[in-house]
Amino acid sequence: MTGTWVPAGVDITKPSAARVYDCLLGGGHNFPADRHVADFIVTRLPWAREIAGSNRAFLRRAVLFMAEQGITRYLDLGSGIPTVGNVHEIAQRAYPDSRVVYVDYEPVAVAHSELLLSDNDRAAVVRADLTDADGVLSADAVRDLFDTGEPIGLLMVAVHHFVPDEKDPAALVARYRDALPPGSHVAISHLTADHDPDGMAAVTRSMADGPDPMYFRTFDRVAELFDGMDLVEPGLVDAPRWRPEPGITGAGLVRGVYAGVARVRGGAAGPG
Template sequence: MVDREVELPPIVDLTKPNDARVYDYLLGGAHNFAVDRELAKQAVAAMPIIRQVALSNRAFMHRVVRVCVQAGVRQFLDLGSGIPGVGNVHEVAQAVDPRCKVAYVDIDPVVHAHGQLILADTPNTALIHADMLDAPAVLRHSAVRGLLDFDEPIAVLALLSLHFVPDERDPEGALATYRDALAVGSLLGLSHPAGDTTAAGVSEAIDVFSQGHLVPVARDWRRLTGFFGGFELLEPGVTRVPRWRPDREGAEDAPVNGGLGVKTSR
């Protein structure tokens, strides 16, 4: 099952692959087209572990969201969310507590077009068409302010999204702005391709994905740990995502690091 052309606005060009739809396909989602599946197959051929990367990151997100809800957090701000389908944040959180609220943020108009259809009848959710690095604009957005209460803890997530941000755009600065706006007890969940991976086909996969006009940047464990400035990392700290509080034994490794931190003071 895939999106039907008649449901989508003209901004959705079915002749060009889209990174978010490629990721949706790798996860087994329905919001992709032939051109996206072809690019995904090229990426898998170049780097066979890439589907496992997507699935491991999604499983990590599920565990992170459940930990946040168990900690009493009922609000989520998902930065660089991609298409909000295939067991995304609102589904996981609201399965535990239907009162959970989720604001998705993505700059891609194609993501917005698909997401508006997906979330049309879903309460307590919003999809914001904005640049996640423009933290002041996101934080003052009427949909964000209308949905989330910044006097209460919020879980901010940036899962496999910061690797599309070059250093010159200062991802640490954006994260610091979000941090300063959050109440004590808020959480930050991050995941990022590992800069120390020995997985075969990484450079080839990057070449493939450059067709989608986004060139991923790998960063090492130390750099990702630095993104948690002002947050206290929860056990087991920053680690490969399959090893972060695994809920099953024998999970395959994936060259992605991740962690979850809590804001303990102003």
């Protein structure tokens, strides 16, 4: 590590999705290159911070919903840099025995997660590429998570817009879905350009040359990610409209992220 939290070998002159998102959320684990991109995004998409916040708030509500369904095991793919409202904090507040495995390929996100989780024996982080589903599902921590066949809360929140069509995002979700035990739930959110093509095109351009190019999708393309599962009410909607907490005002109603939670049908074969 260099400094207190930067892993050796990280090129901090190149913006990463994890750190730009951290910056948009008001976090402190980002560098000038990330802040430059975040500032640029805000000039072209003035409500970018609110969109990021609405996504993070959806993640929280999705975990609380899953906890209400009795889920105590979570696999968070593309978990990002720990920030306010991490999955293990939400889940372990609901059920102290809840277990969480985070997966990300960004070294700063992983290093900071390791620091945060060092005294939590029910949460772990794995550095892996989520598009390698077989690799993720065979990681020791993930196999341990699946070991009793209890339902899993699978979180793929704001990650598929980093997965190009060549990697077939719907097939990727299906590979994970088919490994889940009965009663599992899947939460997905995805950025879209449906409501502001120009603003979102600026976001795409700002990330195009970095390690995390982005691919926004339409409502129908995002809906395909839930194939073979049953969306719970209210279905796939703008993130702020997914089971909003009482008292949420118009300030939270930005558009730009579709979000939904689905229940997995039937049984499954396990991680394989």
